[in-house]
Amino acid sequence: MSDFYAVIGNPIAHSRSPLIHAAFSRQTGQDMRYEAILAPLDAFAATVSIFRQRGGKGMNVTVPFKLEACRISNRLTERAGAAQAVNTLVFDAGEILGDNTDGAGLMRDITVNRKFSLTAKRVLLMGAGGAARGAMLPLLEHEPSMLTIANRTKQKAYELQQQFSYYGNVVSGDYSDLRGERFDLIINATSASLHGKLPLLPAGIFAMESLAYDMMYGDERTPFLQFAKQQGVARLADGIGMLVEQAAEAFFLWRGIRPETASVIDAMREKFKV
């Protein structure tokens, strides 16, 4: 029987992970199945447990269960511990290993696919929720000259700054503190795009040759990327690349093989016209 895996979330019908992993397994010739599982909001742990009893080997975890996945893990990788969130579970010898591949996926998309080096650059991270937290350590590992966190609720940005300042130069504030600043890379890790909104950024915030990166994606250009384009930014990236790269990293964890991602990113764009 094939090994089997699943993505678990609520809602889950919109998830593109089954398509991405089907493409990876075809490409690498791995004998595996991958399904989408809707967990009741109050029964995440029980749903995982049933999946394990059925012989499942691993899961991807999505909204809103990443914190709970962290709690049910017996062991966490360093990057999952820093993110305090788990997006990949590995079931092995009676143990649950929790990992977080989101940050690695983000960095691979930025540095390999977009060929953007962060070293000695000025980076702005917008947001201080789970998505931003997961990006902190991977970003700092690339040694930007400064990592600025801006968040609507200033206190949450400050807490992230406190937690991660050991790893590099980190400052924090709200959006009004950004007046007069310029950045080489601006990453939108807020959920504002989901509501068609955009945190208020001052004009002139993008440096020459900068990259605007939105972790979100949709059928149309996100409000943040629309703003960046209006500001004259030529390098625009949405979250499709990160989505495929985090999946590739999970696939590697489970199967020990790194799938090729460029063709899968293209196929996702083609299929969903983004």
Ligand code: ATR
């Ligand atoms: P996620 O796990 O996706 O990061 P989250 O933890 O709920 O979700 O965090 C959402 C982030 O988007 C937060 O940084 C939030 O700002 P607050 O901490 O001030 O709530 C940010 N956010 C959501 N809607 C926003 C909006 N309309 N304008 C600015 N920031 C917004």
